[in-house]
Amino acid sequence: MEEIANLFHGFAVVIQPFNLLLMVVGILLGVIIGVLPGLGGANGIAILLPLTFGMSPTSAIIMLSCIYWGALFGGAITSVLFNIPGEPWSVATTFDGHPMAQQGKAGEALTAAFTSSFVGALFAVIMITLVAPLVAKFALQFGPAEKFAVFFLAFCSFIGMGKEPPFKTIAAMMIGFALAAVGLDSVTGQLRLTFGFTEMLNGFDFLIAVIGLFGIGEILLTMEEGLSFKGKAAVINPKVVWETWKELPRYWMTSLRSCIIGCWMGISPAGATPASFMSYGIAKRTSKRGDNFGKGEVEGVVAPETAAHAAGTAALLPMLSLGVPGSPTAAVLLGGLLIWGLQPGPLLFVEQKDFVWGLIASMYLGNIVGLIIVLTCVPLFAAILRVPFSIIGPIILVMCAIGAYTVHNSAFDVVLMLVFGVIGYVLKKTNYPLAPMVLAIVLGDKAEEAFRQSLLGSGGSLGIFFSNGLVASIMVLGLIALFWPVIQNAWTRMRLATAA
Amino acid sequence: MTDTSSHGASGPSHRGVEMGVAVAMIGFGAIVIAGSLQVGIGWGPEGPKAGFFPFYLGVTIILASIMNLLAATSQSRQKVFADWSQLGSVLSVVIPTTIYVFAVPWAGIYLSSLILIALFMRWLGRYGIAMCAAVSISVVVMTYLMFEKWFLVPLPKGPIEDWLGL
Numbered sequence: 056m057e058e059i060a061n062l063f064h065g066f067a068v069v070i071q072p073f074n075l076l077l078m079v080v081g082i083l084l085g086v087i088i089g090v091l092p093g094l095g096g097a098n099g100i101a102i103l104l105p106l107t108f109g110m111s112p113t114s115a116i117i118m119l120s121c122i123y124w125g126a127l128f129g130g131a132i133t134s135v136l137f138n139i140p141g142e143p144w145s146v147a148t149t150f151d152g153h154p155m156a157q158q159g160k161a162g163e164a165l166t167a168a169f170t171s172s173f174v175g176a177l178f179a180v181i182m183i184t185l186v187a188p189l190v191a192k193f194a195l196q197f198g199p200a201e202k203f204a205v206f207f208l209a210f211c212s213f214i215g216m217g218k219e220p221p222f223k224t225i226a227a228m229m230i231g232f233a234l235a236a237v238g239l240d241s242v243t244g245q246l247r248l249t250f251g252f253t254e255m256l257n258g259f260d261f262l263i264a265v266i267g268l269f270g271i272g273e274i275l276l277t278m279e280e281g282l283s284f285k286g287k288a289a290v291i292n293p294k295v296v297w298e299t300w301k302e303l304p305r306y307w308m309t310s311l312r313s314c315i316i317g318c319w320m321g322i323s324p325a326g327a328t329p330a331s332f333m334s335y336g337i338a339k340r341t342s343k344r345g346d347n348f349g350k351g352e353v354e355g356v357v358a359p360e361t362a363a364h365a366a367g368t369a370a371l372l373p374m375l376s377l378g379v380p381g382s383p384t385a386a387v388l389l390g391g392l393l394i395w396g397l398q399p400g401p402l403l404f405v406e407q408k409d410f411v412w413g414l415i416a417s418m419y420l421g422n423i424v425g426l427i428i429v430l431t432c433v434p435l436f437a438a439i440l441r442v443p444f445s446i447i448g449p450i451i452l453v454m455c456a457i458g459a460y461t462v463h464n465s466a467f468d469v470v471l472m473l474v475f476g477v478i479g480y481v482l483k484k485t486n487y488p489l490a491p492m493v494l495a496i497v498l499g500d501k502a503e504e505a506f507r508q509s510l511l512g513s514g515g516s517l518g519i520f521f522s523n524g525l526v527a528s529i530m531v532l533g534l535i536a537l538f539w540p541v542i543q544n545a546w547t548r549m550r551l552a553t554a555a
Numbered sequence: 556m557t558d559t560s561s562h563g564a565s566g567p568s569h570r571g572v573e574m575g576v577a578v579a580m581i582g583f584g585a586i587v588i589a590g591s592l593q594v595g596i597g598w599g600p601e602g603p604k605a606g607f608f609p610f611y612l613g614v615t616i617i618l619a620s621i622m623n624l625l626a627a628t629s630q631s632r633q634k635v636f637a638d639w640s641q642l643g644s645v646l647s648v649v650i651p652t653t654i655y656v657f658a659v660p661w662a663g664i665y666l667s668s669l670i671l672i673a674l675f676m677r678w679l680g681r682y683g684i685a686m687c688a689a690v691s692i693s694v695v696v697m698t699y700l701m702f703e704k705w706f707l708v709p710l711p712k713g714p715i716e717d718w719l720g721l
Contacts, residue, residue: 106706220626226580226619233587233612240594240605247605248590271652278648279641445680449672450694452652457664457698461708466660473656477649484636485569485576503608511602 058188065412068113069420077110077118078417082425083432085125090133090436094451096126096367096384097493098270101262102458104391112395113413119391120371120414121421123384124176127327127367128429131168131360132436135161144327144363147335151348151355158351162295165433167353168360170303171310173426175361178314179321179368180418183375187415190376191401199508200519204529206502207520208536209379212323213491215539223487231492234259235499242507254467261496262462264475265387268489270455271476274448276483291433299353306357309338313358317365321381322373323536327366334362368418375411376401379498383490386497566638573627577620584616651675663713669695 068074088099100119107115130145135152148168155164197205214224237248238258249255303310313334320330338358339348348355370381371388378400380386392399403411429436459472479489495502513519521527535542591606591613598604637645651671658667672691676682682690699721702708712721 105708109707220623222619222622222626226577226616226623229612229616229619230580230583233583233609233616236587236609236612243599243601243605245594245605247594248587248609250590275645275648278644279637281641281644443680445676445682446672446690448648448679449675452648452655452675453664453668453672453694453698456656456659456668457702457710460659460664460710461702464709466656466711469656469659473649473652476652480645481572481576485573487576506608507603515598515603 058184061408061412062184062416064408065414065416066420068409068413069117069416074114074117074413074417077114078121078421078424079428081118081121082125082128082421082428085122085127085425086129086132086429086432086436087125087439088122089126089129090440091447091451094454095269095273096123097382097387098266098268098273098455098458099126100384100387100391101265102270102454104262104387104394105458105461107391108394112392112397112407113410115391115395116388116410116414117417117421119388120417121425123367123388124418124421124425125428126384127176127364128169128172128425129436130363131165131172132429132433133440135164135168135356136437137440144331144367145359146328147331147359148356148363150335150359151350151352154349154351155353155356160351162291163299163353164351164356165291166296166299166430167303167356169426169429170300171313171357171360172364173422174310175314175317175364175366176368176418176422179318179365179372180415180422182318182369183372183418184415187372187376188404190372191404194377194401195405197401199505199512200522200526201529203502203505203509204520204526204533205377205379206498206505208529208533209323209373209498210491210495210502211533211537213488213494215536216323216329217488217491218329219486219488221540223485224491227482227487227489228491228495231495232499232502234264235261235496236503241500241504257463259471259496260462260468261390261493262387263459263468263471264496265383265493266455266459267472267475268479268482268493269383270451270458271473272479272483272489274451275476275480277444278448291430296430302353303357306354309342309354309358310361312337313361314365317362318369320362321366321369323381327363327370327382330366331359331363335359371414371418374399375403375414378501380494383493386494390497566635566642568632569634569636570627570630570632572636573630574624577624577627580620581617581624584613584620587613587616647679659711661713663716664710665695665699666713666715668698 069078084103085096085099088094088096100122103122104119107118110118130140131148131152133139134145134148135156138149138153140146140149152164152168155161210228213228214221217224233248235258237255238246239256240247246256316334316337317327317330320333321327335355335358338354339345342348342354344352344354367382367384370385372381374380374385374389378389380389389399397403397407397410455472456469459468460466462468482489509519510516513522520530587609591610594606595604596606596610598607651674655667655671669691672694673687676687676690677684702710
């Protein structure tokens with residue numbers, strides 16, 4: 056019951072006029088970021104983060120999280136109208152969304168996509184409201200060993216569950232950790248890995264890495280692929296919306312399943328992209344009209360969009376309650392918390408009630424506002440995508456540079472951003488995952504601190520990570536996640552052997 | 556990197572680039588190990604020393620990269636990383652942006668951005684001079700108003716801004 060009261064208090068914070076204004080601005084910016092090539096949720100928020108330094112943390116998180124919702128909505132517009140996924144998680148939406156647009160049903164496809172996104176997000180927010188305070192209460196009892204075990208589980212899931220080769224994930228992740236270690240060691244106060252360069256005293260800021268890896272890297276990829284945006288026009292009027300809404304309840308089973316898949320994949324850091332593919336695949340297999348998937352089936356839009364939005368939203372649960380973000384965008388938001396002087400983790404629920412519940416309330420309201428904005432403004436956003444890349448490209452470059460500069464008012468960071476950009480381009484082309492690298496840069500210090508404190512407590516014995524039931528079971532879960540491909544392989548072979 | 560032609564396109568082989576990336580990562584791992592050894596990787600009075608954690612990171616980077624290098628050697632030599640014309644378009648962004656990031660501290664961010672946007676539009680978009688000027692100037696003015704006036708975030712300025720007294 057206490058949660059309900061807190062939530063209402065949160066709503067009271069959110070509906071202050073200034074916060075409502077920030078919410079609308081955030082959603083609009085977010086949709087634009089989601090529509091434009093080279094800008095996505097993570098680097099869009101990273102670029103705009105410095106603008107919030109002067110705001111109260113609650114107002115700042117409302118604006119930034121609304122940018123995130125907007126970006127999630129925006130991905131669907133480009134997928135349906137232009138067959139270009141604006142974000143990786145909207146790839147699966149192109150399979151049926153674009154064929155629908157080609158058949159002149161763009162309005163129906165977009166309405167279905169936006170509504171499903173909304174349903175997915177709402178499901179995840181309700182889940183967060185109910186579960187996050189419990190998880191946080193539970194996590195308050197964690198010592199350093201348990202904290203490290205949670206990090207271990209998160210990073211192992213990337214290695215075992217990711218679609219990239221495991222050794223590439225490991226290499227990318229460890230490089231992220233190494234970059235995080237550069238500079239002042241937080242435990243001993245000693246300088247390390249700086250090799251005498253004064254620029255490296257403060258280490259590598261992950262915001263610079265995010266802007267470079269995702270922003271500049273994406274522009275380089277877009278340049279390489281060449282640019283010819285040929286889109287379909289969309290008409291959304293109340294009649295189309297109403298007709299589509301009447302049809303949607305038929306797919307309630309697909310929706311519910313996609314919500315659950317999305318929440319699960321969002322909490323474990325697998326993320327929105329695999330969630331959307333998995334949800335699409337299962338819907339195709341179980342639907343009566345499964346053979347029509349790929350030719351313009353509404354259900355084929357509902358499934359991936361619901362899952363992607365549920366996953367994107369659910370990624371905030373571990374960030375809020377454990378301080379472990381479930382996605383790169385959640386990681387950037389977590390970085391924001393640190394900059395505003397808040398300590399992410401379970402204590403937030405005790406010490407920063409306004410902030411936490413303001414954020415959760417803004418998730419409810421932000422998604423409703425978002426749904427209304429995208430349903431009414433589609434032609435406007437589609438027009439932005441028709442602006443040629445030779446105009447948009449350099450403007451995005453300049454925005455990235457300004458974003459990188461303003462983090463520490465340092466011109467060296469702008470150079471670093473470009474270096475990260477070129478690295479990001481090459482790594483993406485050679486199939487190294489960038490998300491675990493970014494998460495490692497963000498969490499490196501905290502993971503190392505927890506690891507060293509645990510070892511200090513045990514006098515150097517690794518046995519501390521298996522010293523009680525709780526920490527041991529988290530570690531074992533981590534190991535299962537790490538060796539998941541091997542386990543899965545052995546399991547199928549065993550089944551084949553028994554069947555033969 | 557070797558030139559191979561497949562599907563009528565030529566460019567550096569994907570295998571070569573993959574191997575190059577793995578070797579670069581081994582080099583990075585070695586630097587991390589060297590840096591860790593400088594500050595000590597053992598056990599001090601305050602617990603594990605500063606280089607303890609990075610040392611094992613370096614070792615893991617090298618081991619994982621060796622596995623990636625071995626995996627890359629068995630790849631086909633035919634697949635092209637990107638053909639030369641594609642790499643050309645990538646460089647057409649990287650080179651001006653490199654000049655841009657080094658010009659920012661001297662010329663200020665506004666003048667540099669104005670020139671970057673205008674040149675980009677002129678070269679890649681083949682727009683008329685009036686159009687290039689209109690877009691680049693309005694972006695820069697908007698940026699100035701948004702950052703310096705509304706959000707009060709100062710950006711680097713150069714001689715032009717001094718002369719204008721901004």
